[in-house]
Amino acid sequence: MPELAQVVVDVPTMQTNQPYTYQIPPKLEKQIQVGVRVIVPFGKGKRTVQGFVVALDNASQYEGELKPIQAIMDLQPVINPELMNLSKWLADTTYSFWISCLYTMLPNLLKAKTTRIIRIIDEVDEHVAFDIFHGRDELEMAAVQDKPAILSELFKLQKEGKIAIEYQVEDRAKAKTVTGIRSLLNFEQLEDERASLHANAHAQNRLLSYLQSIGSQVVKQKDAEHKTGLKAATFNQGQQKGWLEKTPVEVYRQPLAMQVTPDDAHLAAPLQLNADQQNAVNQINQAIDNHDPKVFLLQGVTGSGKTEVYLQSIANALQQGKTALMLVPEISLTPQIVNRVRRRFGSKVAVLHSSLSNGERYDEWRRIERGEAQVVVGARSAVFAPLTNLGLIILDEEHESSYKQDESPRYQAREVAKWRGKYNQAPVVLGSATPSLESRARAVKNVYHLLRLPHRVNKQELPPIEVVDMRDEIKKYGESNFSQKLLTDLNDRLQKNEQSILMLNRRGFSSFMMCRDCGNVLKCPNCDISLTLHMDTRTMKCHYCGHEEPIPRECPNCHSHQIRYYGTGTEKVEQELHQLLPQARIIRMDVDTTRRKGMHAKLLRQFGQHQADILLGTQMIAKGLDFPNVTLVGVLNADTGLGLPDFRASERTFDLLSQVSGRAGRANKQGKVIIQTYNPDHYAIQDAKTHDYEKFFNQEMMLRRQASYPPYYYTVRLMASHPEEAKAARAMADIYGRLKQGLLSSTVILGPTPRAIARMKRRYYYQIVIKYKKDPYLHQLLFDILQDTQSRGFKDVQVSIDPDPQYFM
DNA sequence: AGCACGCCGACT
């Protein structure tokens, strides 16, 4: 029996980013396992924290006295051996805390909430008892946290021993329960009860029979009522008479209650594959069967039937007794795709949406963890789904930037998927119509295995794309979001009773209030950014810190009333469209109209049922939607992303236009795409127009090579922030010096420069970008820098490191 | 993070 446990504690700092050794008390030694959560004393005082057991041991190098583990939170490990290994690798490669990585892999509910409670333990004077404690004998620390006067008073009382601070670690993970019943008597005893009943007590008589029929089982009371037709009151009588007892029964919450999970007997059959699809499935299946952790890049034009390839490969993995993980970008985690997987695999499927409540997410997670679901579909964080015996991992739309988490731990789900593939000896399939340059370049070098689906399943041509030069339009017809060409075609579709999709590209775009007299733009008081108008709440909001203020009636600078709203939001476009095409029925989809749970699905369903003629939306409508009656797709402003100081701007624009084009003419009707732009000659737009990925790839690779960007170079971004600009700049200059000295001369260090949005949440940001091919010193040096900046000499400076950043701005 | 220790300025 091991006597010691190595525990990673929930204190996310660089200094505590290591396991601590604890004694295992004899009464806990049978229950303790690697991967369970524990409560341990940590530091001075009575402070306790949650932690994870990461190893069991018999000896420790630590000289001091070891404290004992106070309690175990889990009966079974919540982190299995694979995820334990993964968490360590994740912390190392993303420069983040081990504890943060462990929590990232689990549903939120397993993160403990610690509360500090102040309790009166001796006589205090009336002022304290009433003004601070409100007549009670305890108080939550959080209530007085930001009141320094009270805090210092409490501090004194603590010194005098009149109050004490208690720490409570509270486990929020609660299974949902309903009332269940269980018989307290055996068959004969129940029979005896029956003998003493009145002859007309039919209900009770029936209850007794029912109790006899269930034996010692626990049954949900609702089910029992349903089965017997008896009322709750009868069960209460039974309880009073001592026939039965009520006991909680654990149930899963019903996240998709509205959607039908088909009966496993009525699952949809696989579709017939074409030769290319069959070849892809064969190769993937072979890798599954041979435990070959190969990475496939499945490059297929929109409508080429990638999803069917995924589904049939998953089916094969299941047949081999293995499990499968399918990741899709959040934005395309639509009911359409989810239902398709459910129709094929029924109750074997677990879905991890971002829109699940914490409780629902916890329930789905437990279904996976207990092996009740063998197929998981989900967005980025589902890559940590606790599936065992993985046979296949799929990443759909692998080029999507949402696979990278933009806060610590800044992991790239694609890399995590590859790690798990290797660990499980399972193939990984990266699917895309427009692969990221990184992935395609690896396929060229045979690091990945390229599979192509060059033909659309219905043999239909890709829709013709027409590019409209908006500079000409404005000269001829004045300012409008709609070209004559687009209006004519929209009208035409209305006549034919066909549908259209309009997309407003919101990237690099802001809608703001500006004064026409003095040019003053309304800005956030905390951040270096203009406020955005939100009509739904009638406020101006800051997208970075959440600051909110009323819409001004006059300019705060010159008090002119000529303050107006600029920029194009979906709302404004919708209004304009109503004026231009009064007869058209429009559904608008953006963050405002889809915020409420289930609205996303509802709006899409309405559009699918042709309750509207035009679907107007932001990027969220570009992916994965498949409406057979849509024959026109319009992009109102194709190039707003091109102007951004971002080396992936062209790639993103090309992807977006290619994706959105795929929405037109999916069934047997010929579709058409109109792209409005101010940069009609840009290669990203021209190549999208001709559906020429290869040409775009070659052109973009050339530019990346010239400028030493990925995939030719790796990149890391360092950011430092401080409430005072000079302190942030100074810290960064310091870091620059250390990098310059410690790294190879072939490594390029850019900066330090203020970030594009230099001030956010009252802090100033500076950044450095490092470009390198291979630098053996980099990894350790970055860790050293993190360590040092979090201790001395860098007071209040926050430093963070972003490996392989998605944006440089 | 949260707490203690220890070193300097401004008060009873």
Add this chain to the structure above:
DNA sequence: GTCGGCGTGCTC
């Protein structure tokens, strides 16, 4: 002379 500010270091 002490009280309390904050910079520094440690938590098994």
